[in-house]
Amino acid sequence: MSDVPLETSISTAARPPEDAALLAVPFAADLDPPVGLPVPAAALLACYEAKGEAGEIVEVPVARGEAVGRILLYGIGDGSADALRKAGAAVTRRGRGREEIAVVPPPGASAAAVAAFTEGALLAAYTFRIGETAPSSRPVASIRLVTGTPGDDGGTGDATETGETGTGDARETGETGTAAVESGIARGRAVAGAVALARDLANTPASVKTPAWLAERAAEQGVATRIWDERELRAGGFGGILAVGQGSVSPPRLIQLSYEPEGEATGHVVLVGKGITYDTGGLSLKPTEGMKFMKTDMAGGAVVIAVLGALAALGARVRVTGLVAAAENSFSGTAQRPSDVITQYGGRTVEVLNTDAEGRLVMADALAYADAELDPDVMVDIATLTGAIGIALGKGLGALFASDDGLAAELAGAGEASGERLWRMPLIDDYVPALESSVADLANIEVGSAYGAGSITAALFLREFTGGRPWAHLDIAGVGRSTVDEGLSAKGATGFGVRLLLEWLSGR
Known part of the structure; x- marks a missing residue:
């Protein structure tokens, strides 16, 4: 690190x-x-x-x-x-x-x-x-x-x-x-x-923080790094990352970080982070108020970078691969348009009905790549994905969606132990039809308004690219930023997710 x-x-x-x-x-x-x-x-x-x-x-x-x-x-x-x-x-x-x-x-x-x-x-x-x-x-x-x-x-x-006081976990055992x-x-x-690194990365203004800059910071973390530039992304078929980034003068990147423990690894975990270095909404333009904090829309990617850099210091015994799908979602004559159809990594087609639902497009590429090429035991993604989750859970809880009950319990336990609490949300299969498109395999947002569960349908969209592996999705849109300077938080990015993922990974 x-x-x-x-x-x-x-x-x-x-x-x-x-x-x-x-x-x-x-x-x-x-x-x-x-x-x-x-x-x-x-x-x-x-x-x-x-x-x-x-x-x-x-x-x-x-x-x-x-x-x-x-x-x-x-x-x-x-x-x-x-x-x-x-x-x-x-x-x-x-x-x-x-x-x-x-x-x-x-x-x-x-x-x-x-x-x-x-x-x-x-x-x-x-x-x-x-x-x-x-x-x-x-x-x-x-x-x-x-x-x-x-x-x-x-x-x-x-x-x-x-001391003889209290019954808390931190004082029950341990050499003194x-x-x-x-x-x-x-x-x-x-x-x-x-956590400070994740906060620094997320708080850095987007005038500095291009996808290429973020890749350079990731390469400084002391683990093996591979970076895909726009030419390599095109050759590799990463259509989601390319589509989101095509409206910006700062080309997109896919960042891969690899941690190998000393000795035999206890398993292989892939972490995927959303790395939107600035989000205007694209042609589905956000209002000014909605754009003010969008330099932190890569908070999930910052968490992945920071976690990969800290694993060696904590002696983690699990092999971990981090993927950060980095792009700037801007608007211009080259930006993707509502109604465009893109081809994600692996061949699934997606009708883009709202260019402001871009995080799931870049993360779908990374998840599909992890499933096809990295053969992980478990996949966990983390993202400031939906404003709806902040309305549902407020500023004190991160959202946990999971396809596996055991994985969900592990992450929830790590959240309690680390002080970054999670609340499990449902993956409701009855809502899958919300993502049906008449011209593509999937739509990137709900078609119509029959369901209205924006955070759930976003998670269901991501699940489509996990290959049926044990997978969890952490939506940190509500807890990834703080408007106050009090307690453990400083005004700005919180770094939420670093502590719970380090707790989880160092115990596997």
Whole structure:
């Protein structure tokens, strides 16, 4: 994986610096905060009506010689991985504009707990800005996790002692001590770095982010890469990718990334990502409001690139091939027209009734190619595919469609464990007639309005190109972008899908 420039570094320290202006220590409903506070802990928490909920912060001034420092009491809730991510995010956000925060890790300091805390801290520190950032708005530059006993200067006790609070997964098992903290930091940093890469790729303006530029960034991830240019796409019969990209001055690309684990692989997974570097809607032109965020319409492709780049760092034992179908959906005299009939990879013909339903066209080529040439055990695609899914599930859940119940359960479990939750949606075979065309094998959108289930019919369209293999489709149109800067998310691309796919793949 290329070095992702996370703005906040995180490391360990045996003791908090004596002049630490900000020291963060954990507390929960059944966990007393450390000694060294200016008033008894119970009275202090009662004054603030603090309950120790995940992400709750109580800030207390303390004497630091002749200066004044501050202790942040950060709530860890039930100690679950999700709660610790929220806690890490809250600490980082409170430290914005500072050079350094010293942090006593969550009780137990298992690798899993530290990884979750690190993920949350680094994801909340993410920023993307072209130009100068005001100092007060910059994320904290450095976080030091304290692994030893601070002693009498702040009285926080041994950070490696096993705590007794909570029943969350992140603290139930796992070796403790400095080695576990270092291990947790490494995993958390690898995952957060991958998310940051996906966010960076999606947030980059389309004036820079052409399909060729995206292919160049993919080739930097330290795995074997193959790129099809427009000539090779034409020779290979990738009619969907070519049709979507033919209206743009920036030609399309198909990007293939290949990860091979050390030793015998446990299986072969193909990931397919939608890589529309900008989506005007084509001749079925979007309104201005609908176009404002379309530089992030390749968020699924960004997730695939980031995941492939991070697998080695996490020691994944499964073989993974990533395919990103990249094109700019523009309008011009050469753009495809509503009513055009195109031939997808493998020979299926599609009547294009709406050029703004373009993501499924490029992904159909990639899925058909994977089925015909790569012989995967499982295929999973991810895309900002339909606006309808945002209406159905809002901003908190990604949509999961799957042809296999076991695969659906695995992905849903990985979503819960990673904090990127999925909701399974139905593949209703009674809706397949919606895609019938009178002049081609398929239509790219519903003919008429008898069914009205736009996200379901889009998934059914993609299923047609999977060859009957175990397959899942993740529609992240509702969760792939954030309009607010809070919690683990920054305004703009979220990188949703990176954490859940890394969780799933590293456990196979």
